Amino acid sequence: MSPEQAMASADLDARTDVYSLGVMAYELLAGRSPLELADLPLHVALQRVVQDEPPLLGTLDRRLAGDVQVVVAKALEKDRERRYASAAAFAADLRRIQAREPVEARPPSSIYLLSSSRVGTSGWRSAAVSRRLRSSSG
Secondary structure, three states, rough: HHHHHOOOOOOOOOOHHOOOOOOOHHHHHHHHOOOOOOOOOHHHHHHHHHHHHOOOOHHHOOOHOOOHHHHHHHHHHHHHHHHOOOHHHHHHHHHHHOOOOOOOOOOOOOHHHHHHHHHHHHHHHHHOOOOOOOOHOO
C-alpha cells in the first residue's frame, strides 16, 4: 500500500503502482518487506507506511548498494512527485542497471533530506491517517 493509499487519497495514479512495484523489487532483492508491519494494529501500520523510511538496500546487503539501491528507493519514495512517473520509467532504469549503463535516478540531496518541507510532513501525514481511521470505523 502506498503512502497516498494509507492516507485515503482519492488522487491515485500510476505512481501508486510504481510504489507497489518498488515494494516487490525490495522484497525480491532483500528477502524481506521494506517495512515490518505484521502483527501491528491497523492505525500503527498505516502510520508506518506514511512516515517510516525502509532501510536502504545497501545496509542490508552491500552488493545492493549503488544504482540498485537508488532505483528501488526512488520507486519507494513517500513523496509521489519524486517517484518514477510510470512503471515503464522504473523498468527502463532497471534495464540500465542490467546493461551497466548510467541510471536516471539520483539519490536525494542532503538539502532535500534536511528541508523543512520533508521534515515537517509527518504531522499532516499523521492527521490524514487518523482521519482515515475515524471515517472507516464510523
